[in-house]
Amino acid sequence: MGFIPHSDAERAEMLRAIGVERLEDLFQGVPDERRFPALGLPPPVSQPELAAEMRALAARNIALQDRPCFLGAGVYRHYRPATVDYVLQRGELATSYTPYQPEISQGMLQAMFEFQTMVCRLTGMEVSTASHYDGATSLAEAVLLSLAAASHRRSRIVVSPTVHPQRRQVVRTYLAGTSAKIVGDDAGPSCPTRRLVALVDADTAALVVQSPDFLGQFEDLREMSAACREAGALLVVATDPIALGLFEPPGASGADIVVADGQGLGLPPTFGGPSLGIFAARRELVRRLPGRLVGETTDAKGRRGYVLTLATREQHIRRARATSNICTNAALGALAASVYLATLGKRGLRHVAELCYHKSHYAAAQIARLPGVTINPQAPSRPFFKEFVVQLPRPTRQVNEILLNDFGIVGGFDLGEAYEGLSSHALIAVTETITRADIDRLVDGLRAAIR
C-alpha cells in the first residue's frame, strides 16, 4: 500500500537489526491509551480509480479555457508557453528542496539568480528576493520592512483604497502583532492622489499604493514619491509584472519597494494558488530583506557558482531577531516566471502588454456605446492597462448570470463585493487570450442583459 518498497523479508531483517519484533514495538514512547487511533478516512483507491474520481470532481468546476473569461481582479489568464510546464516537470528541480547544499543545487540557484536579475530589470529596482508566497504576503512583508527601516519609531501606514482588497486584508492581519495603524484605505475607490498624499506625515513609515491599481488604472507615482521623500517615508508599490513589459517601471518613479503577484507570468489560475510573490527593493534595504537571496561567488579554483547568501537576516541563523520567519517560499513559481520571461523575452512581453492594452481599450470603447453604461466613473481620465470599471444600470450579479447562462461568457468581477455601494459596477479584465470575437460577444451579452 502507498509507496513503501519493503518486502516482508527485508522488513523482518530490518526489525531484527534494530532488535524489535514488530513495527508496533517502535512506538513504546507514545502514550498507550492514545496510540493507534482509528481514523475516519475513506478506504483507499488504486491509481486508475483515483484518476476517475478526480476527473469527476474537476468536472464540477467551470474551467476558464472552455469560454471567454473577463474575470481578473488579481488572477489572470495569460497565454502560457509550453516551455514553462516542460521545465516545471523536470524532477531534478521540482523534487528538490531549498538549496542548502550549493554544489548539487546549482540548477535551482542559478535559476533563482536569473529570476532576481529579471525582476530587478523589469521593476527598475536594484535587489530582488528569490520569491514569497504570493503578492499579498510580499506586500505585508514590505510593510513590516518599512516599520523596521524606521526602527519602529514610525507607526503609521498609509494605504490606498485601490490596493487589492485581499492584499489590504493580509497587511492588516500581519500588523496585528505590532502597534502600527493603517490609515487611508477606508476612503472610497475614487480617492484622489492628493488626499492620500496629504496623509503622509512625520509618523508615516510607508505609503502603500498599487499601480495599475485594483481598478486597472495607473497611479501618479512621481507625486507620491516626492511626498514620501519629504516625509521620510518609504513608497511601497504593488504592480502587475505584465504591465512592466511596456510601461515605465515603479523604480523609475522613485519607489523604494516594489511587490507583485507573479501568477500571470506562466502560472495557471489553479483556484488562486500556488502563485508567487515578487519583492524588489533599493539596494540600501538589502540587509533588511525578508526571505532567501541568491548571490554569485566562486570556488577555490575561481569557477563561478551560486549560493544562498546574506543568511544572517534569516530565521535559521538569527532566530527571534530574523527579518522574517519565511523559510519555504515559492521557488517553483519563480522558476515558472523565469522560464516565461525568458521564452517571451524583451519583445514578447512588450507584445503581451500591448495586446492587453489595445484589446481592453477596444472593449471599453465598445461597451461605452451601450445605453446607461459608464466606463471608469471613479476617474474617467486616468490611463488604464488591462482592466476597467463598467458602471451598469443593473446589479452586476444579475448581468453576470445572463452572460454565463445565455452567452457562455464569464463576466467581470462584481465590485460590490469589494466596495460599498458598487454592486452595479463590474471590473472587466481583457488579456491577450481574448479575441475580438469574444469582446463583440461580451458587448452583445451586455446589451441583452441591461435591456
Next chain:
Amino acid sequence: METPPIRAADLAPDGLPDRAVCVPTLYEISVEGRGGFELPALDVPPEPLPDGALRTDNGLPELSELDVVRHYLRLSQRNFGVDSGFYPLGSCTMKYNPKICEEIVRLPGFSEAHPLLAAEQVQGNLALMHRLQAWLADIGGFAGVSLQPAAGAHGELTALLMIRAYHADRGEQRRDQILIPDSAHGTNPASTTMAGFIAVELPSDARGNIDIAALRAACTDRVAGLMITNPNTLGLFEEHIGEVARLIHGCGGLVYGDGANMNALMGIVRPGDLGVDLMHYNLHKTFATPHGGGGPGSGPVGAARRLVDYLPGPIVTASPPIAGQPDPAFALETPARSIGRVASWFGNFGMLVRAYAYLRLLGAEGLRDSAMHAVLNANYLRVGLRDCYRVPHDRTCMHEFVCEGHVEGSPVRALDISKRLIDYGFHPPTNYFPLIVREALMIEPTETESKPTLDAFIRAMHAIAEEARATPELLRSAPHVTPTGRLDEVKAAREPILVDRAAGGRTS
C-alpha cells in the same frame, strides 16, 4: 571512490565562461534582435499609447525557444531532487512525490478554475477542500482546519496570531511570552517575534525532552503559549508531552504543535489527543507534495474546539443535502472571530489537490503504514551508523535521528562528511541543526526508501569514516564530482552580487 579529472576553468574563445564548467546565464547568451515567441497579431484597432509613461527597454533577455529549453535542461542536470536519489535531509521529509498527483492537478477543472467564480460554479473544488479539511482534522485530532497558510512558517504565524486574538478576547493582553525549546526550528522564534510576542527559550534534558523543572519555573501568567515540535528535532518523541500540556494549560497558556515532523505520527497518535491546541501541517513534507526547490509548500492549521472561530478564512462549510441531491452544497465562510486573511484566496490550492489525491491513495491504513516504515527506516539507519558516528540521544527514534558528524582522531567536520556524501551519490543530511548537538547531522530517510538504498548509505558513511582517518584531505576538499567545488560563501556575503552583471545597469 575515484576522483574525476578537474575540468579546465579557462574562458572559452567566445569570451563566455567555459561551458564545461558553468552554464552561461540567460543574459550571457542573449543576442539583441534574436527572434522570440510569437503571439497573435492585433485584431482590434490600436489605441494610442499614453505619452511619457512608456519604457524603451524592459530589460529582458532575447533568446530563441531552443536556447531557453537547453538552458533550463542543463540547469536541471545540475540539480539533485528526490527523483535523482536518496535525499535524507532531516526535518524536511523528502519522500517520493507520486507522479499521478502531477497529472491530476493539471486537469483543467482544477488548473483553470478562477478563485472568484461563484461557489455554485466551483463545487468540485469546494468539495475537495471540505473533505481535506475534515481528513486533516481527523489525522491531527482537531475540531477545524484552515487550508489558507502557504507554508509551515506561515502556519506558525497564523497560529500565534490566533493565540494573540484568543487572549485579547479574554482581556489577557499581559500574556506576551511564547516558550520555545532550544531544539526548535528557527522559524518558531522568528514567527513569535512577527506575532508581537517575546520568545523564551527552554533547555532540553539529557534524554532530549523538554526540561520539566525549567518549564515549571517558566509557567507564569505572562505565558501566552508554548511551541513544541513532537517528535522534536532530535527525532525523539517527547516523553512528557502530557505533563507539558498540563503545565501550560495550568498557567493559562495554549500549546502549539509544530507539525513539521508529523510524518512519524500519522495514524500513530493524534497531537490534539495529547493536549495540543493548534498545529500546522506541512503538506509538502507529510503528504508528499513536491518541495519545488524551496516551495510552494502548504501549511494548513488545525485548531481545538475553543479556537476554531479564530481560524483565518474563508474556510469551506457544507449545508445538509437538499432532498434528492446526492451531495451537500458547499460554501465559503469566514469564522466568527477570524484573525483575517493570511494570504490571497484559499491557500495553495494546487498543493491541496495533490495532498487530497495522496490521502485517497493511502487511506487510514496506508498512512499508518507509511509512518511506521518511516520510523523503521530511521531506526535501521541509526543502528547501522551508531558504531562510527556518535548518537548522543541513543534511544528508539521516530522518523529521524541526529548523530555527531565527526570521527575520533580526525580533523574533519560534519560539513566535510556531507560534502563527501555527494561524491557517493547522496544528498547530504541537514547540517549543524539542531544547535544543541555538536557537529549535528540530522538524518531523515522517509518510508519510500528501500533497504538496498539504506544499506548503500550506511556503507558510504562507514567508508567516509575510514577516509576521515586515512585521508582527511579527501573529505575537506569534497565534493569532487560536481561542476564546481565548495563555493566561497563568505565572499558571497561580503561583496554580494545579487544581479547578473551581464544584464547591464538600470532599465529605462
